[in-house]
Amino acid sequence: MKKSAVFIIITAVIFLTAAAVCIFVFSKNESDIVNIKSGGELLYTIDLSKAEDCEFDIEYEGRVNTVEIKDHMIRVSDADCPDKICVDTGWIGGNRKSVPIVCLPNRLVIEFEKSSADGFAG
Amino acid sequence: MKIKNASAIAVLLLLCGCTVSEKNVSEKELFAMDTYMKFTAYGDNSEAALSDVIEKVEELEKLFSVTDESSDISRINTAHGCAVNVSADTENIISRSLEISLLTDGSADITVYPIVRAWGFTTGEYTVPSENIISGLLENTGYENITLSENTVTVPEGFQLDLGSIAKGYTGEICAEMLKNKGVSSAILNLGGNIQTVGEKPDGSSWKVAVTDPFSQSDIICTVEVRDKAVVTSGNYQRYFIADNGKKYCHIIDPKTGYPADNGIASVTVIGDSGTYCDGLSTALFVMGKDKAADFWKEHRDFDMIIIEESGNVLVTENIYESTAFSDSENITGTEVIN
Numbered sequence: 195m196k197k198s199a200v201f202i203i204i205t206a207v208i209f210l211t212a213a214a215v216c217i218f219v220f221s222k223n224e225s226d227i228v229n230i231k232s233g234g235e236l237l238y239t240i241d242l243s244k245a246e247d248c249e250f251d252i253e254y255e256g257r258v259n260t261v262e263i264k265d266h267m268i269r270v271s272d273a274d275c276p277d278k279i280c281v282d283t284g285w286i287g288g289n290r291k292s293v294p295i296v297c298l299p300n301r302l303v304i305e306f307e308k309s310s311a312d313g314f315a316g
Numbered sequence: 317m318k319i320k321n322a323s324a325i326a327v328l329l330l331l332c333g334c335t336v337s338e339k340n341v342s343e344k345e346l347f348a349m350d351t352y353m354k355f356t357a358y359g360d361n362s363e364a365a366l367s368d369v370i371e372k373v374e375e376l377e378k379l380f381s382v383t384d385e386s387s388d389i390s391r392i393n394t395a396h397g398c399a400v401n402v403s404a405d406t407e408n409i410i411s412r413s414l415e416i417s418l419l420t421d422g423s424a425d426i427t428v429y430p431i432v433r434a435w436g437f438t439t440g441e442y443t444v445p446s447e448n449i450i451s452g453l454l455e456n457t458g459y460e461n462i463t464l465s466e467n468t469v470t471v472p473e474g475f476q477l478d479l480g481s482i483a484k485g486y487t488g489e490i491c492a493e494m495l496k497n498k499g500v501s502s503a504i505l506n507l508g509g510n511i512q513t514v515g516e517k518p519d520g521s522s523w524k525v526a527v528t529d530p531f532s533q534s535d536i537i538c539t540v541e542v543r544d545k546a547v548v549t550s551g552n553y554q555r556y557f558i559a560d561n562g563k564k565y566c567h568i569i570d571p572k573t574g575y576p577a578d579n580g581i582a583s584v585t586v587i588g589d590s591g592t593y594c595d596g597l598s599t600a601l602f603v604m605g606k607d608k609a610a611d612f613w614k615e616h617r618d619f620d621m622i623i624i625e626e627s628g629n630v631l632v633t634e635n636i637y638e639s640t641a642f643s644d645s646e647n648i649t650g651t652e653v654i655n
């Protein structure tokens with residue numbers, strides 16, 4: 195085999211390995227990671243693909259949102275805010291990596307680190 | 317040796333290529349204008365530019381707020397018919413809203429605030445006002461009654477302005493201009509579901525903006541690809557209540573009737589160069605209904621739109637129909653091109 199052919203094969207292998215490393219490093223589970231912020235402060239970063247089913251409260255200035263994780267999805271199951279928009283948003287996770295869950299009165303935001311789109315109009 | 321060097325360079329380039337979009341990214345978020353905003357910008361100057369943009373948003377909020385007693389809008393609303401000196405931004409946004417009102421034959425009108433209040437949409441204490449109350453309040457509305465003259469605004473006694481239907485679009489547009497002036501060529505600004513993009517993504521591709529499913533808000537109906545455009549949605553799912561009679565009333569008031577718009581539309585998304593125009597139009601087109609909205613588009617053709625009907629039928633203007641990626645949502649019952 196010619197020397198140049200060997201180099202081409204080596205180059206191709208290095209290329210493919212580098213590409214695989216890139217894909218692994220930059221895509222590992224990122225799409226399943228949600229950040230939970232209250233009053234602008236990051237409270238939790240949760241990998242939904244590994245999260246156990248659970249329910250917990252988040253308090254902000256005496257008001258409470260109840261967050262539920264089930265079957266690798268997350269939602270606000272209850273809130274003492276007046277409009278309940280956060281509860282109405284429903285479950286996010288799985289194929290629903292879209293709009294963040296926002297509770298304006300209680301300053302709560304639950305959003306994916308990497309969403310399925312760059313922005314969500316609505 | 318040359319080939320070896322080429323291999324090394326190629327690998328380096330490939331690795332650099334993987335990281336280019338992650339470098340120099342800045343994010344800022346805030347609660348303002350009764351919504352959650354998140355701004356993402358790319359490039360060397362993005363951090364400083366976004367800090368300035370946040371300051372501008374806070375400044376505009378103070379000018380446009382209907383609850384802050386010292387805002388330009390509150391001062392206009394409590395001036396008992398006197399002329400009020402206002403900032404250049406307030407004059408500009410009112411001027412732009414009047415243009416849109418004129419263009420849409422009053423389907424968008426910033427003077428409907430007294431009626432919005434009567435329905436309880438400002439407090440969450442919802443009620444269906446009597447016909448007498450609505451007809452009385454309608455006498456205190458009408459954009460034609462706003463007088464704009466050399467930094468002053470005058471509205472008749474009893475009139476009240478609310479920029480809620482246009483403020484986020486205007487703010488997004490102003491912020492995008494600021495970012496461009498500061499050398500930022502790639503950014504996406506999310507003002508509570510009101511999207512303003514600057515340029516294209518750092519990798520040169522288009523921004524993918526999803527349109528929320530009005531029937532299931534954690535799902536999407538479709539995704540559009542945009543560069544340097546605003547994408548704004550008005551929908552009946554954003555704020556509404558169901559009255560004792562079982563009827564659903566949404567927060568978008570038809571300025572001609574004083575009642576919430578109810579014409580079979582679930583949401584209207586407008587895509588265009590100007591955030592202000594898109595925001596104002598999304599409300600106006602929602603009020604107009606499907607047929608008049610389509611006629612309006614045919615007449616002007618300076619924007620694109622996606623109308624989602626209550627039936628699940630999705631209408632898309634011809635320029636973006638091909639590039640619109642529809643989701644596999646069961647809520648979509650059909651798609652149509654407007655041409």
